[in-house]
Amino acid sequence: MKPKDDEKLRAIAEATFALVEQTGLSGLTMAAIAREAGVATGTLYVYFKSKEELMVALYEQAKTTTTASLMQGDDPKAPFRSRFQRMWMNWLDYRLAHYAQVVFLEQYYNSPWFSEESRNLSARLIKDWVDLVESAKAQQILKDVPTVLLINSFAGSVRETANLLRSGALSRTDKNLAMAFGLCWDGIKA
Amino acid sequence: MKPKDDEKLRAIAEATFALVEQTGLSGLTMAAIAREAGVATGTLYVYFKSKEELMVALYEQAKTTTTASLMQGDDPKAPFRSRFQRMWMNWLDYRLAHYAQVVFLEQYYNSPWFSEESRNLSARLIKDWVDLVESAKAQQILKDVPTVLLINSFAGSVRETANLLRSGALSRTDKNLAMAFGLCWDGIKA
C-alpha cells in the first residue's frame, strides 16, 4: 500500500502559491496547479475533495504560518521598542521571503472562498499579539487609542514597506528599514 | 469604445464594480455583468471589444477618480497639517463611499490584466501629490525620509482605517478619526 505523500502535498501548496503570485486567483486552474506541482490532475483530488477545499486549506496554512512568524524569537524581557521592532522585522522578512503566500492571502480575502470561518481563524491566531499590544498600551508605551488602530497601523506599515522593497522603490538598507520602522513607531508610541 | 449610450456605459461599470465587491474578480463573468447591468451579453461587446478592454477601462476610470478625490478642495494657503488631514479625510471618505471600486483596484493589481501600462497610469496620476509631499519635506514639515515612504505610510493609514470602519471594528466618530489621523501624522511629521 502506498501512503499519502507529504512531499506531494507540499508540492501542491507551493505550486498554488507560485501561480497565484504570478497572475492572481483569477486565472488559477486545477490543471495549472497540477502541472506546476508535477502531478496529474486527478491526484489533486486525492488530497483535496474540491478546489474549494484546496483553497481553504491553503488559506489556513498560509495564515497560520504567517501569523506564527510574527512573534518568533520575542524576548519578553527586552524593552518594548526593541520587541516591536523585532516583530516588525520578523513580519517584513516573512512577507518578503514568502511573498507568494502573502499575495494568496490578500486575494483570498475578496474571493468566493472567503467565509465567516476564515475570519474566525484570523481572530484566533492573533490573540497573543493583541494581548501584547494591550499590555504595552496599559504601560503607556503605546498610545491610548483603540487596539485595532495600533495593530492595523503596525500591520499597514509592514505591508507598505514590504511592497516598496519588493517593487524596488526602496532599497533594503539598514537605514531605510530603520526609517520605515521609525514612521510606524513614532505613530503608535505614547 | 463607442459612447452610444452613456447611461448604459455607467450601468456596465457599476454592475462590474458591484459584482467584484461581492465575490472578487475570480467569479466575474461577462454574463453576470450583463445581467446585473440589465443589458444583453452582446451589448457589452458594443461598448468594449473584449473582457480585457472592459477591465482595463474600468481600472483607468476607478484609478483616476479615486486619485482625483485626494486633493479635492485643497487650500494651498492652509497650514500643512490641515491640508494633509483634509486629504486624508478626502481619501477615507472616497474609499468608503466607493468601496466597490477600491476592491476592484486592489484585486486588479494582482490579476492577469495588470500591466506596465497600468503601473504608468498610476504614477502619472499622483504626480501632484508627490510634489506636495516633497515640498512639505523640503520645508521640514515632514521627515527627511524617501518620499515613497511618506506616501505609502499615508496611503497605508487611510487604507487600514477605512477597513476598520467598514468592518465595524472601529466606529466612525470624530474622535476616532482624529486618533487615526494622529497615528499617521505623528509618524510622518518631522
Next chain:
Amino acid sequence: MKPKDDEKLRAIAEATFALVEQTGLSGLTMAAIAREAGVATGTLYVYFKSKEELMVALYEQAKTTTTASLMQGDDPKAPFRSRFQRMWMNWLDYRLAHYAQVVFLEQYYNSPWFSEESRNLSARLIKDWVDLVESAKAQQILKDVPTVLLINSFAGSVRETANLLRSGALSRTDKNLAMAFGLCWDGIKA
C-alpha cells in the same frame, strides 16, 4: 434577435432517444447527444439547464405521447372487445414506431433520474384508461379481479409482443397479431 429554435429542440430529443436505443443510459453523454443532434455541447445548455433536466423533460415527453397513443381513435360505441383490440394495436404500433422512446422509458425507471414526481405523472396520464377498464369490469366484460392486474396484463402483452416482432422471433402477419391479442384477451375477459 434569434429565438430559440424548435427544430433544434426536436433534434436534441431525437438524438437522445436514438443513442439510448443503441447503448442504453449507461453510455449516454452530453457530448454524444450534441454530436448526434448536430449542435455544439454548449447549445444543449441553452435548452436544458442540466443533464438531469434534459432527462426529465424527455421522460415527460415520451411518457405523455406514448400514453396518448393508446386511446387514439377509440370509438366508445363499439363493442368492448373491438375497442380493446384497437387499443392493443395502437400501443403495439406506437412501441414499434417509436422503439427508441420505449427503451428510454424502460431504462429511465431504474435510473438516478426517476423520482416520485415521475411516478405521479405516470398515474395521472393513464387515468382515462383505468376508468375504461373499470367500466368494462363493471359490465362483466372483463374478469372481476383487481384493476391493476388487468391493466398490467394488457400492457405486458403489448410489451412482449412488440419485443418478439422487433427481434424477428415473430413475423408481423395479421394472423400472428390476432393470436397474440387472443392470448391477452382470453386471459382478461370475463
Next chain:
Amino acid sequence: MKPKDDEKLRAIAEATFALVEQTGLSGLTMAAIAREAGVATGTLYVYFKSKEELMVALYEQAKTTTTASLMQGDDPKAPFRSRFQRMWMNWLDYRLAHYAQVVFLEQYYNSPWFSEESRNLSARLIKDWVDLVESAKAQQILKDVPTVLLINSFAGSVRETANLLRSGALSRTDKNLAMAFGLCWDGIKA
C-alpha cells in the same frame, strides 16, 4: 477470474447487484462496488480483468441462476396446469427474492455490454423450458400458436405480477396470486 477468495467474490457480486437496484447501471462505478463490497478498488481487478468482464460474469451468473429457478421441483408426472403454476410461482418468488438481480438483467439488455454472446447464453439456458412448452402444445394443453408467444406471455405475466407485488399495488395473498396466474393460464391454455 482467480477464485482466490470465494467470500470476496460473492461480496463483489452482491454489492454490484445492490447498487444497480438502487440507481441502475448509469451511476455504477468500480469505486462504489469496491466500497459496498468492503474491498479496495485494486482488489476488483484481482478477480476481474476489467469492468466489462465483471459485468459479463455477473450477467451470466444472474441469468443462469434465474433461469434455473424456473423448473426447480418440477414433477414431470403432475398435471400440466399444476406444473405450469408451480413454475410460475417459482419464477415469481425468485424475482421477488432476488429483485436486485432482476433489475441488473433488465438494465443489462440495453447496455453497452450486451452482446451476441449474451443473447446465445439466454437461448441455451431456456432450452428445457422451450421443450416442455412445445410438448404441452403438442398434447393440446396449450394453444397452437408460435412457441415464443406462449413463452413470452408466460414470462410477461410473471414479470408484471412481480412488479405489482413489489410496488405494493397488489398485496400478496393466495387469492391474488391465483387470480394473476389465472389470467396467464386462461390466455395460453388451449
Next chain:
DNA sequence: GATGAATGAGTCTTCATTCAT
C-alpha cells in the same frame, strides 16, 4: 445599436485502470 441563441475551447471533477508497497 441591441439582443440572446449558438459556439467550442476550457473548467472542475470523476473514474477505470495501474502500480508501488
Next chain:
DNA sequence: GATGAATGAAGACTCATTCAT
C-alpha cells in the same frame, strides 16, 4: 493477494465571444 494512491482521458458544465435577426 490486497491495498489505495496515482494517473490522465473523458464527463458535465461554463464562458468569452460571435452572429443572425
